Amino acid sequence: MAHAKIGIIGGTGLYEMDGVKVIDEVQVDTPWGKPSDSVTIAEIENRKVAFLARHGKGHRFLPNEVNNRANIAALKMIGVEEIIAISASGSLKEEIRPLDFVLPDQIIDRTWTRPSTFFGDGVAAHIGFAEPFCPRLHSQIKPAADMTGIKMHTGQTLLCMEGPAFSTKAESNMYRSWGCGVINMSTVQEAKLAREAEICYAVICMSTDYDCWHEVEEHVTIDMVIQNLRTNSEHARNLLKNLIRSMDGERSCACREASKYAVITAPEKRNPEQVRKLRAILPDYF
Numbered sequence: 123m124a125h126a127k128i129g130i131i132g133g134t135g136l137y138e139m140d141g142v143k144v145i146d147e148v149q150v151d152t153p154w155g156k157p158s159d160s161v162t163i164a165e166i167e168n169r170k171v172a173f174l175a176r177h178g179k180g181h182r183f184l185p186n187e188v189n190n191r192a193n194i195a196a197l198k199m200i201g202v203e204e205i206i207a208i209s210a211s212g213s214l215k216e217e218i219r220p221l222d223f224v225l226p227d228q229i230i231d232r233t234w235t236r237p238s239t240f241f242g243d244g245v246a247a248h249i250g251f252a253e254p255f256c257p258r259l260h261s262q263i264k265p266a267a268d269m270t271g272i273k274m275h276t277g278q279t280l281l282c283m284e285g286p287a288f289s290t291k292a293e294s295n296m297y298r299s300w301g302c303g304v305i306n307m308s309t310v311q312e313a314k315l316a317r318e319a320e321i322c323y324a325v326i327c328m329s330t331d332y333d334c335w336h337e338v339e340e341h342v343t344i345d346m347v348i349q350n351l352r353t354n355s356e357h358a359r360n361l362l363k364n365l366i367r368s369m370d371g372e373r374s375c376a377c378r379e380a381s382k383y384a385v386i387t388a389p390e391k392r393n394p395e396q397v398r399k400l401r402a403i404l405p406d407y408f
């Protein structure tokens with residue numbers, strides 16, 4: 123099976139850019155089922171990169187229907203050590219304008235129907251999640267955004283909501299009162315599962331519009347929304363190119379040992395079936 127150390131989770135078409143050579147389309151089967159789609163392995167700046175469309179090609183899955191465990195496990199099984207996630211997000215602050223990018227460093231979880239762990243079922247474990255994103259990736263993403271000429275806000279809190287309906291005005295204003303900068307429906311499970319699988323993870327949020335708290339003066343048309351989505355994905359492609367060039371793969375951060383001391387179930391009491399599943403993503407411990 124083709125291998126790649128860098129993984130990108132995002133929309134489709136992110137790898138459709140100049141200088142990108144598609145090498146392979148890999149179907150991965152994981153102990154948690156199939157990921158959202160086949161994984162595209164491509165070569166960018168002489169690095170192998172694995173692309174996975176979070177919602178499947180053609181956007182077939184709602185955020186609560188995405189099999190996040192299979193997505194993260196599939197990337198891990200093809201050798202991915204670092205994930206850059208891309209997410210269209212709503213803005214909760216006036217200064218985060220449509221088409222700005224946000225690199226959040228904290229999350230508040232407002233999801234409630236989705237599996238958020240590989241553990242359980244006879245193997246109990248607790249990972250640290252005080253800092254939900256890889257600080258080392260963050261130190262590479264911001265300079266790459268500056269180099270690309272993208273306005274990127276840092277030090278923000280991301281609100282991850284259940285959906286699929288967008289928030290009410292009361293909810294949106296509550297999230298604002300909590301100090302949140304952006305809102306989406308897809309990050310918290312990816313971040314937790316990547317941490318458990320000892321993969322470095324960071325999310326780049328692309329602001330598409332203001333969340334519903336904002337009293338819009340200007341009439342928003344479908345054309346404007348589509349144009350913003352197009353501009354955002356063009357910016358994301360340019361950013362990824364500069365970012366991948368600067369990623370050195372040196373994993374000096376703690377992510378690579380995140381689950382090393384997390385498992386608390388005594389070895390002789392562990393459910394053998396669950397141990398077999400976990401071996402696919404954490405072969406050093408199971």
Ligand SMILES: [Zn+2]
Pocket residue numbers: 256257258259321322323375376377378
């Ligand atoms: Zn890391």
